[in-house]
Amino acid sequence: MASTSSLAIIPTANYDIFLSFRGEDTRHNFTDHLYETLTNAGIRTFRDNEDISRGDDLKPEIESAIKGSKGSIIVLSKNYATSTWCLDELWLILEQRSKFDHFVLPIFYDVDPSDVRNQDQTFKIEVKTSSKWTDDNVKRWREALTKVADLKGGILSGSEVDFLKKIVDDIYYKVARKIVNLPRNLIGMNARDEEINSWLEKTDIQVLAICGMGGSGKTTLADYIVSSNLQHFEITSVVKLGASGTCHKQDNMFELFEKFSEDLLRGRKGKVMRRYMIYRVLEMKKTLIVFDDIDDPSQLDLFLGTTKINERSKIIITTRKTNTHNWFSFRSWSCQEYTMPLLDNDESLKLLSLHAFELETPMRGYEELAKEVLEYCGGNPLALEVMGSSLKEVINIEFWRSTLDVLKGNMSFGIQCVLKRSYDSLPNKNNKELFLHIACFFVGEDKDYVEKILEHDYYALSGIKVLTNRCLLSVSPNNKVMMHQLIQEMGRSIVLQESNIPAKRSRVWLSSDSYKIMRKGEGSETMEGLVLDMQLLWNDRHESESSNLRTDSLTKMDNLKLLRLNEAHLIGSYRDVSQDLRWLCWRGFHLTTIPFGLFQGNLVAIDMRHSNLEVFEPPIVLQSLKTLNLQGSQSLSEIRNIYRLPSLETLILCHCYELVHFCESIGDLKNLSLLNMIGCKSLPRVVVSNRSLEASTSSGGNSQQTSFSLPHSLIWLSLRSCNLECTEYFPLSFKVQPKLQYLDLGGGWFESLPEYNHLENLRVLDLTSCRKLKWILCLPSALAELYVYFCYSLERITFESHQFTLQEFGYQGCIKLSEIEGFIKLVPIAKLDATDLGHMEWLKEYQNHVVSLVGDEELITIGRSKRIQMLYELGIMSTSLPDIRDPNITLEYISESQSLSFEVPPCPENKRLIGLNVGFRYTISGKEWTWFAKINTTNDVDYMYNPHLFGDPGAGNVGIWLSFWPIGSKLSIKDKVNVSIIVMSGVLEVQECGASLVYVDDDETLENNTQWDLSAFQLTTGAFYLCRRDLFMLMEVGRLTPGWLSILVGDNIDDTEVRGWRKTGRPYLLDPSLMEFSDPSLTELSYPSRRELQPSCRRVFQGLLSTKLSELSFTKSKQD
Template sequence: MASTSSAPARYEYEVFLSLDTRHSFTDHLYEALHQAGIRTFRDEDEIRDGQELKPEIERSIIESRASVIVFSENFAVSTWCLDELWLILEQKRKGDHFVLPVFYGVDPSDVRNQRGSFTVESRIGSKWTEDNVNRWKAALREVANLKGMVVSGSETAFIAEIVHKVYHELDLKLLCSPPNLTGIEIRARDINSWLRYEQPGFPVLAICGMGGSGKTTLVKHIYNTNKQHFESSSFLEEIEDKPGVLLGLQKQLLRDVLGTNIVISNVSEGTLQIERAIERKRVLIVVDDIDDSDILSTLFGAKVLDTQSKIIITTRLLNIDTWFESISWRCRVYKLELLNPDESLELLSWHAFGSKIPMEGFEKIAAELAQYCGGNPLALKVLGSSLFVSVENPWTKSNMIEIWRSRMDSLNSLKGDLDAKIQGVLQRSFESLACHSHKELFLHIASFFVGEYAFDVEKILENDYHAKSGIMTLVNRCLVTVSRDFGKLMMHNLLQDLARNIVREESKDPAKRSRVWQCDESYCLLSKGDGSKTIEGLVLDMPKAKQAMTSETFKTSSLVKMKNLKLLQLRDVKLTGSYENFPNLRLLKWHGCNLKTIPPGLLMSSLVALDMRNGDLEKFEPPMVLHSLKVLRLSWSYKLVSIYNLHRLPKLEALDLGSCISLTHVCKTIKDLENLSFLRLSGCTRLWKASSNQKCVNQLKRLKTLCICSGTPKQPLCSLPESLSTLILSSSSFEILPNHIDLRMLQTLYLSWCPNLKSLSCLPITLKGLHVDWCTSLENITFQSARFTLQEFCYEGCFKLFEIEGLFKLVSIAEVDEADLEHMQWIKLYQNHKVDLVGDVITKGRTFNIQMLYEYGIRSTYLQSIEDQSMAQHEYTSSSNFLSLCVPLRPKKNRIQGLSVTILCGSLSSDEDGRIMLPPFAKISNRAKGITWVYNPVVFCLPRVDRDVVWLSYWPIGNLLDVGDIVHVTVFLDERMFIVRECGASLVYMDDGEVEKDEKCAERMKGEEVIGGDLSLFQVTKGAYYLCRRDFYKSETP
């Protein structure tokens, strides 16, 4: 299916909303119209203070296709509202202006007959003439005789009826989207910015997420609210790769884009026509729910397009961008975040109670249900609707609470009581896995490995299920995620329930299933010595087994019948007996193990991973050579003193000894573990004190990851293996990193929670990730190269960090060198003024004296006011967000140094309305040189209703400006909330004798990636640069 619309260009708005007061009903009505994509005028949002209102109101009525008039008790008390009413009806008489009266708390007959507060006779004799009053009376009678709507019942449902009525009457052909779009604005914010600000070079956006995550709802909202900014638009859905279907979609797309039927005889011809159409016009195209790159190729071809059009796709494939990259299209991937706890509770409440918050008495159980849904909008809507509680029947409240509790107990019982609609949506993701081994891998992870290290799972399951490539496939299908911090496998609990339902369908008898994870079932099997060769994996967590006694002991013979058992996970389970007939396991995970040593009879020949954390082991020594063992985890073994004969583990790749506080001896054969790539020694303070142990670690030539955080001394390291790619030193007490550490292959460095760390100098150029969160003494960071290479950089809570080489620097105006201020010396007068800077965690929640921001060679600052406006006068000014200038002839002894830009910004609405703000952008283009810079500052200041903000910036582009060049300056603000009151620009000149001063300024802004330097990393198309280092879709919310 496809949808399209092209609103008449002469209309600025679809609806003019006329009302007398700002109460919750009208606020909700306005938001519902706005969220539905209906452009709505409401004077408090659209008119600046100080303007003549009446001409603006009249213009807005004329430029609207319809008016919705909300009559409330005091409507006729306002002569302003009465004049609005007359103007609206005058417009109705002139043409096809649709008028919808809505009666809120008033009787239409009182309006018609002018009774009560609608009596206007008393106005005669005041400054209003009899003609005015007669005109109002006639208008009230006329509008009351129109077919209107009287507010009754649920306001939410009634508002939805109003929106539907407007849809129908105006024939808008907008996409139907559900009411109560909780959390939609913050998720649409950055996408709206990408659509409206015309950031060059990225024609495609892929919205990715698991089934039911709200991708379609989000993209419909975005389509409705943005299509009017394009010449034409098309929304394609229900896409299938079947004969005739793709050809039909191509025809529909061309009809939407070109406005006429195009005759095409085959798919190849259709692809060519679409390529031409997208290049000729600026169009918005949405392709919903597509998981096949071949279909994309059919629709859009493989030609590199030079286009201002925008294409949005929704998909469950995280790696869909690789197809676009293969044809040299630039594609942004937006991973749709699930709802947070507050948003989840709100959405559930709308569907369960018809209000924003739970009904009294349901608060706790509603929060539990919202938590179970894990932020999945589909689950919240379905479960909420199925448990709807009517406000009009309060006598059912106690019964409904019992029903809610029963439903919650069912969901928590692990019996797989997943709603059929939710399961159907999620099942499609599972069935899309083409490889049987990937399906089995998904079921294994859901049953046993959620929260486990991906590294371990890859080793354990590689031989049976090609786990390394399989996990990648599951991640790309949004079925599994890998946590960025510790590399653990994570899965949404609804997907986990889906997988477990699939396993339960194998048999009603747990003993005949392939996987047993429910502890009560596992307890029964071990207690009875039951089981079968069908079982491949079993979990028993004694604290979770309801029937279990903490002192209970099982015999090792309880596992004899499980001949094919490969995965055994135990916690606080006590076993006695002989281990000679113990299953030949791939994984033995036995937390809280009661053994003091490894029993010699334990069959370990096939063991790939041994995890005996938090147990009673006092000595670890492999009883034999174990050629299969690759992972050994003994962390939190407080009684462990010594480890012997590690040479018997020739294939060992990961050794975890974290927090083994009594460990004093590890045999020197550790240095002979040629395959060891991961070593954790954090908290092993006794072990690390011996320099001989440090030397053994240094001899591990293939070691990639080393963790020695928590308790390391101030000078912790003698030397480390050059092979290291990840070094974890968090929670350590040193003040600086030793200079002699030369790690040429280091890519990730963790230094979080190091309170004494003051400086980081000359970090290696290979570094891709740096974590220094809550290093409260850290002041500056420098690198071996001036080029900033970090791809992941976390520095929350670094209250003293104001300089990051190659990234940005913040300096108080009081401390800025006068040479850097150039012609803006007057700013020093404001050096003690305060500003609230937002946009980055480094300034979040803090107030500063006015700061100078150095970034990309650009210098900028923010002021909350300028008392003497003459100080900020410019050669070129504009009362809009755009100005143009032509570079003039200059005196012979002067040369152009750069461009100074000043922006005066104001607010259109209060901060209390809760809407999400888009960050500011500045765009400077030199058409003659074919160069464009789009700059998004890392921190910025926002205006308020009672306070404008001045944004001053200096761009050192003098060497790129010649006489006669036409320069365009454009500033983008969130047009819903802010307005550019004035824009000014001046060319800054410098005498030839001041070259030395200019060079000193450049030295203070050192770095390769500055204007005039190498900006290739930020180039999006030829000559166009997007100056923003952070991932825009993860920027801090103002």
């Protein structure tokens, strides 16, 4: 392909926006306002200042700013075209647009776009005697003016404030949607996307499969397609399936699905009905989805299921396999294959030069050497990139020549040798050894975990940074160590070249080689790492081979540092095991106790998941041990002398079902921050006094007793499914664990919990499936996430303060939950006294009538009473009734439409105005309705309320909704009050609506008349959006139109003011790779991800006013 069709360097974006403008026209007015608005919105904006002296040519800082910006805004004012400086800026900006992904937004400030297009009025430019106004310059400037006039832009008219807001929204959208990070140097993308564009235009082919060898640029091409076509799709998601080399691991696939769901649901992290919502989005929205590095079509099932996708949607897959057409036949999708071509000579030379010299062509004197390099790279972009990066640091012809001499005669290993050059250039032996260990044993592992194991010997903390900078590895967003397969194979080939005999190599990762070594009793002092997976050997050979091998080989490996075994049964003594052992990973360990000599004093991590251990007792002090994982050791009944692990930070005991005795010295571990005991249901009693966890557990039979204390240092604690009981004598207090951020007590058998307001750092509390739990009192105000799914007995939740910051709240299946302080209270009329109802005493006559409630799916569960109920929410009291005819329901002001207006009259003598009653009669059909009751006045009062629950009268029947709003203090005589019912989605027909003013005697004292705080729901002065449901979720699946918020609140409200209430933070978690939950019942529940807890954007749930409904009987009058 011709290099002229290539994309050259895409500059690093230092700014989001470059501002081009004529200073004398707009610097001190419009452009100042625009610049301030952009920067206040967090958009990095460059504008030249008056200190930069102007001359005939653009200054380098201006050129760099244009090239280093993602886009430009051009303010075309009357005198813009009189400045050669401005015209040169315009020409360079449009050149950037034609070559790169640089967006341009023209603003026509007090000028007509046709004048710019036709070069009329002040935009008429001519050749002048001045040196800059030459024929060539004038010609290119005219072309630039014509082009910019044809671009979609903004014409300033009306309110400047509104205009600037729309500009910022448009720019922010363009900047924010750049979801892929393309390499700095892109070559040949324009030529390669010609076939892609034809596929995008086809409506009968849903899938594009980009096939080719590793390192050929499949991923880069897919990312480029996404970046170039974001504006044509409503939703975009890129799923990197094989990036870490561990795409089949369940935990990694779960993390990828989390990201996929966040992309489709626009960042929402709620858990209830998530998969259903994803499928709805796929059906309703025009989406572009990339599945990168897929090797098995079954991988798609996790993400797409069997759902249909929107007919306008497109899916791209990258794979090293061909013949992918039949992968999608059962879905009735068509697939177009595209074989990824390698770079031609021109493209290869340019890419190599950009990385080696930071030029598009080689430096003088290096042309022939560069061409020889190209022959060995064979057009592989990854090899060219790594080679160029390695050669960049030392520009010396002899250095290049020596590299070529190494490559000569090894054509079949050309790419491997090119990649090895980057390895050879590493600054020290530690970096090289670290690279080889990662290539052989740790690709796909958590970076922090790898650093702990390898830090002492290889300075892994700094070493990983060196390897990342040399393009030898990378770290994924979920903190996994990633390495391209070509580079991993290069590293392993280095080890293979050490010796033709596996036993004499430094590292053995092939189980077939390791088995032969162990069976023959071989081994050597050179051996530093070994992997033996007997399960893998059995699977490969389809037969169970005897795994009773001797330990003789281990005694010969004096320098062994890393040992990974799976289902290996060894016979013999462990007395002479290497003292340098850092990592012991022996899954399926076959002995019932730890033999002497197996644990050496330098161990940093022990992973003995699914072992047959009955007793765990470290025979010696392991001063360096930081991680111990005994997950799934189902015979383990006792842990002894854990004080011998003084540096332990992470302890995983989940699913150790028979664990009965736990060493009490765990409380002395001052560094233990993570303790996972999920499913340890046989612990009969956990009892200690002031300094520990105080609880009891019940296993259904005779129980023995033990005790242990929990250390003060705990940050993450899970006691899920431990059969915990909590009594007056054994409260779950956690009084001396002030650092706790995550606490999981799910599956407990306690009826109540102590107050947790002392846990000031607690961010996540999970009480899922605590079926006896009746109430949760005085939770800390800083709590960010609370999960009480399927707590069938739960009735009430309270917090220490109404000013709390709860952001994620899951309460599905809580069939008795009637009050969540500061959130909602739902009480059957039958449980209310006549005094509670005031003049609504007449409702008692209908207390046994049945009303089906709709709205909040989590509150509407099987088993909840369907009798008429009173809903208390945000101080508003409401109830839903069947179509009963009772004179007490008659409202004072009536309208047969969805809205009405009236003027507040003088207050009756000896009366006081306390609020407003609002009601309406309605019918509904279909399902999924969204509506708001809205009250506004001429006194700048504006309330919009969407109740969590309301009645569904059934098809063809009439329902009644009645409510009381305690806003009397906001109403004054002669205020005009407007009441309306706004239906946003679904078929809900309002037959009539009404309102009445509510008065009480001057001397009457109202019970519970607390001032309600709605500050977190205030949008502007006097305007309150009273809704806790995330209605943007409904917009994502087509139940609400994009303009629904503007209909409700106007165009002056930023929708982030509403979205912000659902943002979720997560506490920092150490070693997330160790958090493996094999219990299928746990996989759908999200556990803390690896990041700092972000500050809350809104205080979502505020104090609830339990106002007495004192008046709701009315006399009918005609509306004015």
